[in-house]
Amino acid sequence: MSAPPRPGWESGYARAALGLDVLSVVIADVFVSAVYHDVTVLDLPANLAVAVAVPILALLSLALNHAWDPRILGSGPEEFRRVASAYVTVIAVMAVAGYAVETAGGHSWVFGALPLAAMASLTGRYLLRKWLHRRRRSGSYLRSVVATGDEVSVRELIHRTRVATHTGWTVEAVCLSRSDPAEDLPLEVDGVPVLGTEHDIVGIVALRGFAAVALLPSVGWSPSRTQRLAWDLEGTGADLLIAPALMDIVGPRLHISPVAGTPLLQLSAPRFTGPAWVVKSVLDRVLALGLLIAMSPLLIAVGSAIRLTSPGPAFYRQTRVGRAGTTFEMIKFRSMVRDADVRLAELSSANEGAGVLFKIKDDPRVTRVGHFIRRYSIDELPQLFNVVAGHMSLVGPRPPLIAEVEKYDDGGVRRRMLVKPGLTGLWQISGRSDLSWEESVRMDLRYVENWTMTLDLMILWKTAAAVLRSEGAY
Template identity: 50%
Template sequence: MRQGELVSPFPSASGHLTDGADEAIRPRASDWEQRYRRTVIITDTVVTALVASVIGEFFGARDAANWHEKWGILGFGTELLVLGALAVSRAWAPAVLGQGAEEFRRLGRSLFMATVVLALGGIALTSRNIKLWIFVAVPAIALVTMVARYLLRLWLHRQRKAGRCLRPVLAAGNPATVRDLITRTRKFPHLGWRVDAVCTPGGAGPDSDYVDGVPVVGRLAEVAGHVRRDGYRVVAVTPDPYWSPDRLQRLAWNLEGSDAEMVVAPVLMEVAGPRLHVDAVLGIPLLRVSLPTFTGGRRVIKEVVDRLGAALLLLLCAPLMVLVALLVVADSRGGAFYRQRRVGKDGREFTILKFRTMVVGAHRARAALADRDEGAGLLFKLRRDPRVTRVGTVLRRYSLDELPQLFNVLTGSMSLVGPRPPLPEESAAYGPDIRRRLLVKPGLTGLWQISGRSDLPWEEAVRLDLRYVEDWSLALDTVILWKTLRAVLYGQGAY
């Protein structure tokens, strides 16, 4: 099969460029984007229509005077409102489909907008059946639509990990910053970028004509010409002294009319999401970085969700926790629980609860194992730790040993999502930068949990925790909680 051939139900071209291929037969990288977008729109439309029809048919007959009130007008109106809200909120924009939490944030905003309009319309029309559509139909549409979007995203991510459905990128900047971009795109292929070519200030890389295996095709002044000739979908501009405001503006002008999207990496690499805003001040575009949110209404919502979520999970997991406790006691001498001092928000210490996974007195044997430490930075880790019991090995693999931490969440010392709770000796060795992890409550799960856990280098674990502190949002928490389930089931990086 040639590169770029159809290998999937709907998206086609992978974006791979073949040597010697001319413009007429080269696959357009935008084809799969357009097909994927159409698939999402069709899926949203079908799902909305089906849910509205089912709700109206099986529940709308109650107290309905005729079929119009049963589901005809209200059902059709609800569907139009939802689809219109999706269009207005740009929930079908190619830039957000399959990309991070923004896709689901826009989806949620659209459905909330539809609910508000529907409620106001129901009041104006004095409909007796409007509550059904506000409190049952729209939430059902939201649930089914989000599941459908997630399944489509899983399919897309599998294609990208196989090297398909990727957007070809031309990276332009300093070789060191370009190399970092290449490394990140290879590490996270599900994000959909593949750096195919590089432009550097001198037209050469540290490896002669290559930067980390990617060919250098020219100088920074030649970027627009290469984009128009070779059809790259993304121009990633990385930091370099060459990029003055005038040159960046000229590059943007030269890219007009092409299919390429220009992306400029800011100096504040770890600040993103809702904290970044572009404002025009005195005719000058400025990147405004708002302060991280540590208080306010959203934090109150997070506290409420934490307490209610922990209480609900404790009720659901109670039989499992009793079984685990019995297995721990039966497997080795000692109690079922292990208590340990950890450092929480603002440096306050608290006692964390876990199921015991090691033999009694394991902390006294740590010194003898110091020369076998496989952990990174301040963490002590062993893949085959002789102190871990047989039951403890299974509990650690599937993170069942952390279930008692729900009590810490319920009492307010921890959150469902947040940075990893450090030991006091770890916290004492923190520098000023790393201490920013302590500005928020530690979490039962977090970015570190869904990104590799114990397999992560220390620097990467710290970077993820700081990113969470800087860019926290309710949508990010929702995505992390959803992905935690998959991370736990696969057991990757847990030992």
């Protein structure tokens, strides 16, 4: 039985990505050939050969790296990694080939046109993705999912897909696992209709045409049933999404290790030392110092505005807990009145935070300048001094107060202190102050468990957008 065709928007999106890549390579090639050089440079056979080879080899490299695979388009860092890898590969191959034939002809195309095309491709795909995410937030271009598992797991997936609409999945139906055949099923789970049990999945998918089945943890579900479900779904056009039941652990720490023919998910222990962490520390300090120098006029202007409009110092220092429980003085621009700490007890009844966090949306202690610098996170910029000093990192968990750490339970929250706290982090790009205590902890632990340099770069890139939107800032 042949599988139903993929949704039209998926093939259209893939064609748009292909078109952007072709356009990027061609424009970069023409720019170097006719603008950077005089077009007569192509009279030389070696230059003409390279100019022709550049777009062909670039597109071939993108194809070999599966850069147009529908499964990776529109979400996650894998799409950008494949595009970057394709261009790095073709640059390296053409550079080595030029060295092998002992000719310097065409270096402008290899080291000019190809990097230019790479930047254009990545930028084009980023803009295309932002367009897709806007459409998904309005309810378009979503993949329908039927979720099966126990009620707690299903409810969690429904919540996550509603929050992270950019992933493109929407749970439209539920098939609950049931240990007791006499047990009555609920009519819905968080507004999503319950259509049956795990035994009804295949028939429901065939009838309703769901794009995917999300298989979540449930008592009594065995590997043989998973395999049978995968076989039965063949030809329906539905993908099978399997939750490994390992909370928020993905990426380089997970590997497939076959043992006597049995595939096992191998989870390696996280490492917080080694060359990668040394590179992170060096880059943190170098970039922080560069940002301090570049933004020194802004820092001086903000500091002056605070001193002129509110009695007290421009900076506010507060003891925070860093890596391994060490304490340090964190520096911020003062955004509140001078006696804000003294007035904290008066506002305890107005606390809107959850867990150990204290948050008030309309805090009366915030000054007029403070409202502005908080909105755009300008008050956080002096923490660059902490980064240069080695107390903090550019990216990491939120730096906690001593009082917060004292309230930590043994539920893994202390693992946040395995790394340096950050000026920004997953909590910054995922809601900032709008996050609940549980969500804030989950974001920090996800970062600690899954750290890579690529993750840091992604967070830094997204922080700028989160700050400009000023969402969750108060």
